[in-house]
Amino acid sequence: MESWLVVGLGNPGPGYRGNRHNVGAMVVDELCRRHGGQLARHKSRASVATVRLGVGPGGAPGPRAILAVPSSFMNESGGPVAGLLSYYSLEPQHLIVLHDELDVPFDTVRLKRGGGEGGHNGLRSISASLGTRDYYRVRVGVGRPPGRMDAAAFVLKDFSATERKVLPMFIDTAADAVEALVEVGLTSAQQRFHAPAQA
Secondary structure, three states, X not given: OOOEEEEEOOOOOHHHOOEHHHHHHHHHHHHHHHHOOOOEEEOOOEEEEXXXXXXXXXXXXXXXXXXXXXXXXXHHOHHHHHHHHHHOOOOHHHEEEEEEEOOOOOOOEEEEEOOOOOOOHHHHHHHHHHOOOOOEEEEEEOOOOOOOOOHHHHHOOEOOHHHXXXXXXXXXXXXXXXXXXXXXXXXXXXXXXXXXXXO
């Protein structure tokens, strides 16, 4: 059974923990909580935990997944991700990156493989380090900044009080999307999580 590397992007340190930019790392924390994983420091400048995700044939545990949060700043995520792929002998097509996405509304999850980085410095660093954009992304929507607020300032702010009320359920949905991607593949996972919201 194939292994996966699941990376949640964010910035290190307690001052950034609640930022919108750190929502990818929050989802990895949720996956660790679900599966009894404990993030521990790794020589590839990341914290990692090894778990089994999803459900395999006959109800057996799903494939091995290395859950990881780089200990570098967001714009230097590529080095740790490349190092982890090398260490675990995995190809980019077995990489899932969780990241905040301005072009997706808050409380919405979108999945894709490849494509551009949309100005996201973490994705840009990963693509440059790997020499390819051909990896999976779980785009965790944070929405656009209000008024004329700078996008960079917006993602480095904590979620609003209103957003924090639904954030746990949103993180839960994003974690479900990762498990679906591993369990049933991209197309089926997209059909499940890209369904239009009910009016």
